[in-house]
Amino acid sequence: MVKDHTTEAKIKDAARNIFISKGFNGCTSREIAKEAGMNVALVNYYFKSKGHLFDIVVSSVMKEFTLSMIDIFKSNIPLINKTRIFIDKEYEFLSKHPEIPNFIITELGKKDKSFFELLDINNEIKEAKIFEQIEESQKIGEMRKIDIVSIMLLMMSNCHFPFIAKPMVQMINSLKDDEYEKQLVIHKQYVTEMIIGYLFPTK
Amino acid sequence: MVKDHTTEAKIKDAARNIFISKGFNGCTSREIAKEAGMNVALVNYYFKSKGHLFDIVVSSVMKEFTLSMIDIFKSNIPLINKTRIFIDKEYEFLSKHPEIPNFIITELGKKDKSFFELLDINNEIKEAKIFEQIEESQKIGEMRKIDIVSIMLLMMSNCHFPFIAKPMVQMINSLKDDEYEKQLVIHKQYVTEMIIGYLFPTK
DNA sequence: CACTAATTTAAACGTTTGTTTAAAGTTTTT
DNA sequence: AAAAACTTTAAACAAACGTTTAAATTAGTG
Numbered sequence: 294m295v296k297d298h299t300t301e302a303k304i305k306d307a308a309r310n311i312f313i314s315k316g317f318n319g320c321t322s323r324e325i326a327k328e329a330g331m332n333v334a335l336v337n338y339y340f341k342s343k344g345h346l347f348d349i350v351v352s353s354v355m356k357e358f359t360l361s362m363i364d365i366f367k368s369n370i371p372l373i374n375k376t377r378i379f380i381d382k383e384y385e386f387l388s389k390h391p392e393i394p395n396f397i398i399t400e401l402g403k404k405d406k407s408f409f410e411l412l413d414i415n416n417e418i419k420e421a422k423i424f425e426q427i428e429e430s431q432k433i434g435e436m437r438k439i440d441i442v443s444i445m446l447l448m449m450s451n452c453h454f455p456f457i458a459k460p461m462v463q464m465i466n467s468l469k470d471d472e473y474e475k476q477l478v479i480h481k482q483y484v485t486e487m488i489i490g491y492l493f494p495t496k
Numbered sequence: 497m498v499k500d501h502t503t504e505a506k507i508k509d510a511a512r513n514i515f516i517s518k519g520f521n522g523c524t525s526r527e528i529a530k531e532a533g534m535n536v537a538l539v540n541y542y543f544k545s546k547g548h549l550f551d552i553v554v555s556s557v558m559k560e561f562t563l564s565m566i567d568i569f570k571s572n573i574p575l576i577n578k579t580r581i582f583i584d585k586e587y588e589f590l591s592k593h594p595e596i597p598n599f600i601i602t603e604l605g606k607k608d609k610s611f612f613e614l615l616d617i618n619n620e621i622k623e624a625k626i627f628e629q630i631e632e633s634q635k636i637g638e639m640r641k642i643d644i645v646s647i648m649l650l651m652m653s654n655c656h657f658p659f660i661a662k663p664m665v666q667m668i669n670s671l672k673d674d675e676y677e678k679q680l681v682i683h684k685q686y687v688t689e690m691i692i693g694y695l696f697p698t699k
Numbered sequence: 700c701a702c703t704a705a706t707t708t709a710a711a712c713g714t715t716t717g718t719t720t721a722a723a724g725t726t727t728t729t
Numbered sequence: 730a731a732a733a734a735c736t737t738t739a740a741a742c743a744a745a746c747g748t749t750t751a752a753a754t755t756a757g758t759g
């Protein structure tokens with residue numbers, strides 16, 4: 294995980310971990326400095342303010358979050374395979390970073406549109422030509438004719454929610470961490486089966 | 497929405513609105529008092545502390561949140577119909593209270609198990625005999641044989657996520673509020689079709 | 700009306716917050 | 730090696746925080 298040993302990188306790494314698990318308002322500058330093993334003033338020496346550091350972390354996390362998705366979008370394989378791999382990779386990514394979806398949703402809701410536009414994610418998605426592939430697949434009657442937003446919602450709902458709602462589902466069903474992990478492995482199969490079956494009814 | 501005109505109720509109502517939209521750490525006692533139109537000290541006069549008031553709000557919201565679900569569980573109708581109605585009622589409830597799922601998930605993750613046990617939700621679900629109905633439906637080959645946790649995850653994922661992830665999906669797709677609302681109406685139909693088709697393959 | 704209890708307010712409490720300052724330490728440059 | 734620039738620290742800053750206090754106001758009771 295540790296990419297760099299510079300002071301700046303130490304602060305950013307510490308901030309990333311703490312911001313993701315506690316949110317912007319849930320932690321203090323001193324807590325970040327302590328986690329990085331240094332003085333509070335250094336946080337503002339390298340990054341102008343707590344808010345500025347936070348914006349940098351959010352951008353970084355968003356980039357990492359979308360990168361894995363866009364990589365799959367770009368790959369030159371049939372849409373059905375791509376759908377399977379997407380679900381697979383999402384569960385893989387989220388198993389490693391289970392707190393990221395909740396972090397993004399909660400903290401992105403506070404930001405305005407201009408902040409999001411700076412990230413330039415939409416363009417990257419467009420360049421992946423995934424929309425064209427879906428349109429083509431729907432035209433030849435392979436994929437069910439559903440608008441792109443709903444497809445996105447179906448995929449993300451079934452991939453992200455199990456990680457987002459982990460504490461709630463664990464409480465309701467009295468499941469320990471390792472039990473919930475096992476549940477997720479099973480659930481991924483159901484999700485794949487259901488989504489493939491629905492989006493590609495002929496297969 | 498205003499149920500009562502007593503000072504205590506005013507504070508609780510104000511606290512509920514602010515806590516739900518900003519979270520525990522995202523607001524101050526003075527902000528709650530101002531929203532309720534009174535002095536800060538009254539918050540601690542009627543409710544011991546900010547934390548205590550918060551616990552009361554969380555409990556109240558959780559109760560309201562689960563009540564609508566359990567009502568459907570209890571009703572004496574076939575499981576397929578119950579599934580349709582469940583999705584319908586969830587979308588209806590969440591359209592009115594779109595911030596509640598995110599609130600519950602975020603803030604419940606900070607609480608420990610003992611807090612949840614006080615709410616006594618598990619017992620209410622058990623009394624609804626929904627598990628027995630599912631088991632029976634699976635036994636006669638009507639419902640696909642899937643464990644109860646995954647069924648719950650499938651239902652909740654596809655109902656809650658579209659509301660939880662609203663800001664993110666809106667940003668990615670450049671959708672205004674009213675456009676997203678229309679999207680949700682369409683999406684609910686897809687979700688219903690997909691889930692019914694998957695859970696009850698013979699129909 | 701007088702008296703008591705409950706309610707509401709303004710003010711202050713000690714902490715903690717994000718941020719800044721100024722000095723000390725370290726590295727780089729000349 | 731001296732000077733300049735960069736890095737790190739301890740200390741302090743004002744502002745905001747949750748909470749408490751004590752006085753003022755209102756409501757209830759005989």
